[in-house]
């Protein structure tokens with residue numbers, strides 16, 4: 001059994017964060033584990049409250065898993081503060097056998113800061129050099145590089161800059177650009193373009209969490225980075241195509257549509 005660990009925040013409505021990550025790991029046939037960095041009170045309309053975990057419990061969650069279990073890949077999502085970032089860095093540094101996918105989560109779709117603005121520099125300094133893959137969305141790539149991005153050329157420029165900060169592979173996600181949902185993968189030498197149909201749905205809660213978790217699950221399964229990113233793109237596209245309305249705001253993607261159909265589950 002391949003194992004994948006998510007280090008991220010809890011989303012009480014289950015569409016993003018730890019909950020989306022664990023659903024993705026399960027749907028892709030891996031065994032999921034979690035380290036919670038913060039608890040958010042969140043629904044489909046927004047984030048109501050955030051409580052960060054203290055660094056001792058973050059450290060103990062990570063260390064006790066590595067002390068006991070072979071971990072085939074790690075995904076990092078919401079990390080919130082400089083202290084939590086430094087703790088994660090010191091726990092993971094040296095564990096070079098385990099590929100790390102870093103989703104540099106900054107602000108929720110509803111506009112709530114999930115990363116304290118003063119933590120941006122620590123995120124790139126401490127965690128980028130540990131990451132096999134970093135997956136910024138357009139806004140995050142703009143904050144990290146200090147440059148506005150309006151098109152694919154801008155995404156390529158940002159990918160190069162983020163690679164220079166130490167990430168071995170960078171996927172700049174084009175989910176927030178108009179037109180097809182095209183993401184740019186850069187490995188330090190070549191660009192690769194992940195093209196996807198854009199689905200006209202408001203229900204995109206947790207798309208970034210799901211995409212990065214799928215990359216981690218495929219890396220755990222032994223796929224190369226380009227293969228893992230390509231398969232993850234197929235997975236997130238299907239999950240968005242089958243997303244559904246929930247609550248009064250931005251609904252979640254569907255992780256299990258393919259499995260449900262195969263198993264004849266009709267009580268959706």
Ligand SMILES: Nc1ncnc2c1ncn2[C@@H]1O[C@H](COP(=O)(O)OP(=O)(O)OP(=O)(O)O)[C@@H](O)[C@H]1O
Nearest residue numbers: 137173174175176181197198199206207208209211
């Ligand atoms: N409407 C859509 N149709 C198809 N693909 C989409 C759509 N929106 C986003 N994507 C794809 O979903 C993946 C996640 O990208 P996105 O830019 O939405 O992440 P994000 O902004 O980090 O998400 P999050 O809300 O979790 O922070 C990318 O592969 C992107 O191209």
Ligand SMILES: Cc1ncc(CO)c(N)n1
Nearest residue numbers: 009010011016017078108
């Ligand atoms: C806990 C959490 N992590 C990530 C996201 C994605 O923006 C979210 N909404 N909530």
